[in-house]
Amino acid sequence: MLRFKMDFITKLRKEHLEIGYLLISLENLMVKDNLDLRKIKAVFENLSNLIHKHESEEDPFFSDLHLEDKEFNKLVDEIEKVHLLIKGHLEVLRKAFSSNNYNFIRASFENDGRMLFSKLREHMYNEERIFDFLLFFNLNKEKIELFNK
Numbered sequence: 590m591l592r593f594k595m596d597f598i599t600k601l602r603k604e605h606l607e608i609g610y611l612l613i614s615l616e617n618l619m620v621k622d623n624l625d626l627r628k629i630k631a632v633f634e635n636l637s638n639l640i641h642k643h644e645s646e647e648d649p650f651f652s653d654l655h656l657e658d659k660e661f662n663k664l665v666d667e668i669e670k671v672h673l674l675i676k677g678h679l680e681v682l683r684k685a686f687s688s689n690n691y692n693f694i695r696a697s698f699e700n701d702g703r704m705l706f707s708k709l710r711e712h713m714y715n716e717e718r719i720f721d722f723l724l725f726f727n728l729n730k731e732k733i734e735l736f737n738k
Protein backbone atom coordinates (compact mmCIF):
# COMPACT_ATOMS: atom_id res chain seq x y z
CA MET A 590 0.00 0.00 0.00
CA LEU A 591 1.41 3.40 -1.02
CA ARG A 592 0.40 6.27 1.23
CA PHE A 593 0.42 9.91 0.19
CA LYS A 594 -0.59 13.10 1.80
CA MET A 595 -3.44 14.64 -0.11
CA ASP A 596 -2.01 18.05 0.84
CA PHE A 597 1.19 17.26 -1.04
CA ILE A 598 -0.63 16.56 -4.30
CA THR A 599 -2.71 19.72 -3.83
CA LYS A 600 0.51 21.70 -3.29
CA LEU A 601 2.08 20.27 -6.50
CA ARG A 602 -1.08 21.13 -8.45
CA LYS A 603 -1.04 24.68 -7.12
CA GLU A 604 2.61 25.03 -8.17
CA HIS A 605 1.73 23.81 -11.68
CA LEU A 606 -0.70 26.73 -11.92
CA GLU A 607 1.99 29.14 -10.71
CA ILE A 608 4.50 27.76 -13.24
CA GLY A 609 1.87 28.10 -16.01
CA TYR A 610 1.28 31.71 -15.01
CA LEU A 611 5.01 32.53 -15.07
CA LEU A 612 5.38 30.89 -18.51
CA ILE A 613 2.68 33.17 -19.90
CA SER A 614 4.23 36.23 -18.20
CA LEU A 615 7.62 35.49 -19.74
CA GLU A 616 6.13 34.81 -23.18
CA ASN A 617 4.32 38.16 -23.04
CA LEU A 618 7.52 39.99 -22.10
CA MET A 619 9.51 38.28 -24.87
CA VAL A 620 7.17 39.28 -27.74
CA LYS A 621 7.53 43.03 -27.05
CA ASP A 622 9.61 45.12 -29.51
CA ASN A 623 11.72 46.54 -26.68
CA LEU A 624 12.84 43.87 -24.28
CA ASP A 625 12.63 44.88 -20.62
CA LEU A 626 15.62 42.84 -19.50
CA ARG A 627 15.25 43.71 -15.82
CA LYS A 628 11.68 42.35 -15.74
CA ILE A 629 12.53 39.37 -17.95
CA LYS A 630 15.39 38.36 -15.68
CA ALA A 631 13.23 38.72 -12.57
CA VAL A 632 10.43 36.56 -14.01
CA PHE A 633 12.90 33.97 -15.29
CA GLU A 634 14.58 33.84 -11.87
CA ASN A 635 11.22 33.20 -10.17
CA LEU A 636 10.31 30.57 -12.76
CA SER A 637 13.65 28.80 -12.54
CA ASN A 638 13.69 28.77 -8.71
CA LEU A 639 10.13 27.50 -8.55
CA ILE A 640 10.79 24.71 -11.09
CA HIS A 641 13.96 23.55 -9.30
CA LYS A 642 12.21 23.46 -5.94
CA HIS A 643 9.10 21.82 -7.39
CA GLU A 644 10.97 19.10 -9.31
CA SER A 645 13.27 18.32 -6.37
CA GLU A 646 10.18 17.60 -4.27
CA GLU A 647 8.61 15.59 -7.08
CA ASP A 648 11.68 13.40 -7.73
CA PRO A 649 11.43 11.28 -4.53
CA PHE A 650 7.63 11.24 -4.86
CA PHE A 651 7.74 9.79 -8.39
CA SER A 652 10.61 7.40 -7.74
CA ASP A 653 8.53 5.77 -4.95
CA LEU A 654 5.58 5.57 -7.26
CA HIS A 655 5.95 2.28 -9.06
CA LEU A 656 2.97 -0.05 -9.15
CA GLU A 657 2.47 -3.50 -10.64
CA ASP A 658 1.04 -1.91 -13.77
CA LYS A 659 3.75 -1.73 -16.48
CA GLU A 660 2.04 1.03 -18.45
CA PHE A 661 1.74 3.15 -15.36
CA ASN A 662 5.42 2.61 -14.52
CA LYS A 663 6.39 3.68 -18.04
CA LEU A 664 4.58 6.98 -17.49
CA VAL A 665 6.43 7.50 -14.22
CA ASP A 666 9.83 6.68 -15.80
CA GLU A 667 9.13 9.20 -18.55
CA ILE A 668 8.39 11.89 -15.93
CA GLU A 669 11.79 11.29 -14.31
CA LYS A 670 13.57 11.55 -17.68
CA VAL A 671 11.85 14.81 -18.56
CA HIS A 672 12.95 16.34 -15.24
CA LEU A 673 16.55 16.00 -16.43
CA LEU A 674 15.76 17.49 -19.85
CA ILE A 675 14.04 20.47 -18.24
CA LYS A 676 17.10 21.20 -16.10
CA GLY A 677 19.27 21.21 -19.25
CA HIS A 678 17.05 23.71 -21.09
CA LEU A 679 16.83 25.94 -18.02
CA GLU A 680 20.60 26.08 -17.79
CA VAL A 681 20.93 27.13 -21.46
CA LEU A 682 18.35 29.87 -20.93
CA ARG A 683 19.99 31.02 -17.70
CA LYS A 684 23.26 31.54 -19.57
CA ALA A 685 21.50 33.46 -22.35
CA PHE A 686 19.59 35.73 -19.95
CA SER A 687 22.75 36.58 -18.04
CA SER A 688 24.58 37.60 -21.24
CA ASN A 689 22.83 41.00 -21.69
CA ASN A 690 23.06 40.38 -25.45
CA TYR A 691 19.56 41.10 -26.81
CA ASN A 692 19.96 39.13 -30.04
CA PHE A 693 21.36 36.12 -28.21
CA ILE A 694 18.54 36.32 -25.65
CA ARG A 695 15.87 36.48 -28.35
CA ALA A 696 17.42 33.60 -30.32
CA SER A 697 17.80 31.41 -27.21
CA PHE A 698 14.24 32.09 -26.20
CA GLU A 699 12.94 31.23 -29.69
CA ASN A 700 14.84 27.93 -29.65
CA ASP A 701 15.44 26.55 -26.16
CA GLY A 702 12.78 28.69 -24.53
CA ARG A 703 9.92 27.67 -26.82
CA MET A 704 10.99 24.03 -26.67
CA LEU A 705 11.23 24.15 -22.87
CA PHE A 706 7.84 25.83 -22.50
CA SER A 707 6.00 23.29 -24.64
CA LYS A 708 7.83 20.42 -22.91
CA LEU A 709 6.93 21.84 -19.50
CA ARG A 710 3.26 22.22 -20.39
CA GLU A 711 3.08 18.67 -21.73
CA HIS A 712 5.02 17.41 -18.70
CA MET A 713 2.70 19.08 -16.18
CA TYR A 714 -0.29 17.70 -18.10
CA ASN A 715 1.16 14.16 -17.82
CA GLU A 716 1.81 14.61 -14.12
CA GLU A 717 -1.74 15.80 -13.60
CA ARG A 718 -2.97 12.57 -15.28
CA ILE A 719 -0.88 10.59 -12.77
CA PHE A 720 -2.44 12.55 -9.91
CA ASP A 721 -5.85 11.70 -11.38
CA PHE A 722 -4.83 8.02 -11.40
CA LEU A 723 -3.87 8.22 -7.73
CA LEU A 724 -7.18 9.81 -6.86
CA PHE A 725 -9.01 7.17 -8.88
CA PHE A 726 -7.16 4.29 -7.18
CA ASN A 727 -7.79 5.90 -3.85
CA LEU A 728 -11.50 6.15 -4.55
CA ASN A 729 -11.44 2.44 -5.22
CA LYS A 730 -9.38 1.82 -2.08
CA GLU A 731 -6.82 -0.15 -4.05
CA LYS A 732 -3.09 0.01 -3.56
CA ILE A 733 -2.98 3.66 -2.64
CA GLU A 734 -4.14 5.57 0.35
CA LEU A 735 -4.32 9.34 0.40
CA PHE A 736 -4.63 10.96 3.77
CA ASN A 737 -4.93 14.42 5.23
CA LYS A 738 -2.98 14.35 8.49
Ligand SMILES: [Fe+2]
Pocket residue numbers: 644647672712716
Ligand atom coordinates in the same frame (compact mmCIF):
# COMPACT_ATOMS: atom_id res chain seq x y z
FE1 LIG B 1 7.73 17.51 -12.84
Ligand SMILES: [Fe+2]
Pocket residue numbers: 601605643647713716
Ligand atom coordinates in the same frame (compact mmCIF):
# COMPACT_ATOMS: atom_id res chain seq x y z
FE1 LIG C 1 5.19 18.97 -11.56
